[in-house]
Amino acid sequence: MDAAALCGLVYSDRYLQHNPRNSVELPFVEPTLHPSNYRLVMRTKHLLDLTGLAQQLTLIEPYSATTDDVTAYHSPEYVRRVREICAAGGGETGEGAPAGPESYEIALLAAGGGMAAVDAVLGGAVRRAFANIRPPGHHAMRDKGMGFCIFNNVVIAARHAQRTHGIERVLVLDWDVHDGNGTQDAFYGDSSVLFFSLHQDRLYPTEYGLLDQQGAGEGLGYTVNLPLPAGSGDAAYLAAFEQIVRPIADAFEPQLVLVSAGQDASTADPLGRMCVTTEGYRRMTQAMVDIAETHAGGRLAILQEGGYSESYAPYCTLAIVETLAEQRTGIAEPLTAERLLARPETTTVGPSAETAIAQIRDVYRTYWPML
Ligand SMILES: [Zn+2]
Secondary structure, eight states, X not given: OOHHHHEXXXXXXXXXXXXXXXXXXXXTSOOOBOTTOTHHHHHHHHHHHHTTXXXXXXXXXXXOXXXXXXXXXXXXXXXXXXXXXXXXXXXXXXXXXXXXXXXXXXXXXXXXXXXXXXXXXXXXSOSEEEEOOSSOOTTOOSXXXXXXXXXXXXXXXXXXXXXXXXXXXXXXXXXXXSOOHHXXXXXXXOTTEEEEEEEETTSSSTTSSOTTOOOOGXXXXXXXXXXXXXXXXHHHHHHHIIIIIHHHHHHHOOSEEEEEEOGGGBTTOSSOOOBBOHHHHHHHHHHXXXXXXXXXXXXXXXXXXXXXXXXXXXXXXXXXXXXXXTOOOOOOOSSOHHHHHTOGGGTSOOHHHHHHHHHHHHHHTTTOTTO
């Protein structure tokens, strides 16, 4: 299969118009750009263009999610509040989720970008898709924005797949370094969506993503939190995939696989303290491709979430898209072999990560005895 049939790419330059304004101003120095500024998504698109990879993919035009789409999770009052805040020139939509005047429209376009990726893989236009969208979504709660996120793109995409395409079982995996608290909240009582969150233990938000949060009612056991200790690298992430994610996914048999892809677990990220390299992202993507191929007819959509190293994160995303498209551009890992050697966590599971993974396995064996 050629790359265009294998992989779609959702993108619009309009995504650059979401402006969360300058970050907190520090004394005596000039203000810096907000961490969730336009540059990650823009530089990612440039890298995909300049390597020639984007031109081999099927470009998917995003559309705006409707109020009906967004209120599949968010309250109508919150959606109206975001619209009003933006119409008044911008402001805070909740906790740490600032909006500019364009942000309401662009957040609807981000949610619609995830939906367009789902439409493309479920409609058969492509087998897999990457949505290079912003603002991100996974922290957004029903009634408020949080952590740079306004509308929860992956939740809206999953509900769209169920409501419009008749999909019953959706697997959502979140490898952003922060916990996907909004996604957890949306599906907490729901056994039709299996949610995995791999994140740095108690980074943000500290009250979510804990090991004792395992779902409730019918959804008990279907929220799988994998809090990993700071400093975990490729080896620990892959061990968690192998020992926990894959066996549970095999038992669940998803009909669609979605990924909340934060490249802020990268070894160069200023907000996270994890050590995942481009190769780690490549192998995590391959693991998700394998799950989708085994159970979901290959149907996999990956949605951009966080990532704050504007120099390194685009290369992680390149590795993700290369894997989806089964192409290699020949662009090497930016870190030299010497610098990788100074990161033993890329090849070795450290003792604290090993203990954490063993503990997670013990806890979830209650619901998933194959672990
Ligand atoms: Zn994040």
